[in-house]
Amino acid sequence: MKDIKVLGPGCKRCTATAEMVQAEANKLGVPVTIEKVTDYAAIAGYGIASTPGIVIDGKVVHAGGLPKSEDIARWLAA
């Protein structure tokens, strides 16, 4: 089970990012838990400067803008 956090204050892109990750995980059959982190202090604690951010198993893999689905697949496979 991969522990995934989507960092973002609740903007449209953050929701879209969470949906993309979920869709990609379903496609690849990777079990995941997705949690949306919306608290500014918590987001800042991960050291990013732009949102949405993606954290997989405690490691920041992406910050700023929608991720590419190829990249999501690569992160989920790692």
Next chain:
Amino acid sequence: MSLGSITEHAPGASPSTAKWIGGTIAALILWSLVYSQLVPFSEWVVALTPVDPKSHLGEAISFFAYDTPKVLMLLTLVVFGMGIVRSFFSPEKTRALLAGNREGVGNALAAGLGIVTPFCSCSAVPLFIGFVSAGVPLGVTFSFLISAPMVNEVALGLLFGLVGWKVALTYLAFGLAVAIVSGWIIGRLHLEHWLEEWVRNIRSGAIELPPEELSAVDRIKAGIDAVYEIVGKVWPWIIAGIAAGAIIHGYVPSDLLVLIMGRDAWWSVPAAVVIGIPMYSNAAGIIPVVEALLAKGAALGTVLAFMMAVIALSLPEMIILRKVLTIRLIAVFVGVVGTGILAVGFLFNALF
């Protein structure tokens, strides 16, 4: 290793890369063909209506029919180009460049990077905290936050296309100057203790993101995404702005406007700033109005001050920033930037 990855991603390496680049060039040629036909198109539109082209209504309609496609096309081109440029930058990279810098040089660098770094106001708070907690000085962070919305590709591209390169260049130079000097002053005032307390307590440091490898095709796609996103968002503002401009163009008498916004009316500069702050529009909506005002004899300094106040000092942005800044710090921010804009307005009316 790096050599291998370069050859792998070289442009033209795959047939699909060639297709994308060829498609982009074809689209640019088509763009310039259509753009060159806009004047005949607007004359044709007015000729379709039973309105006399020399009448107030005729002038308003022709302004609207010419400016709407012109502005939308220019905007699309500029946003596409800037989307490609921005794919080379990110807030995290900008932060890394700024963190090592002292005030002064840092302010100038921050204002410059504010133009090319992808930034949206919904991301202003994470960016602010991300910068400050990673050791970017407060004043340098402000230089970035002032420059990023004010001196942007939409403002510069539209000014260039509608009003001319001299005004665009002037706006660029003075917009940067306001961002640099305001940020420097805020830094000198040492107001770190006026940040909200929880912001001061975050000491996360910066993370290193794994580098994203972008091919030429990825960058073209980034440009297209930017067009969808930005043009898709601002077009109603543009239509509204052009409609306002058309009304000014067709109906507001020149002598009245010269009286109110001409260079002899010294009080018009502060009035423009005070009116501009609560008004919220983006560059795309305000520039058609600017064009119409200038054509009717308004003074350049007054118009620039109005435009900067509308774009740089907006109520919604202050409400977002209120989450991290105390009211006192926001007041200082508005005061310093507002004074800078006033100075630009007066300087211009005196010089030109």
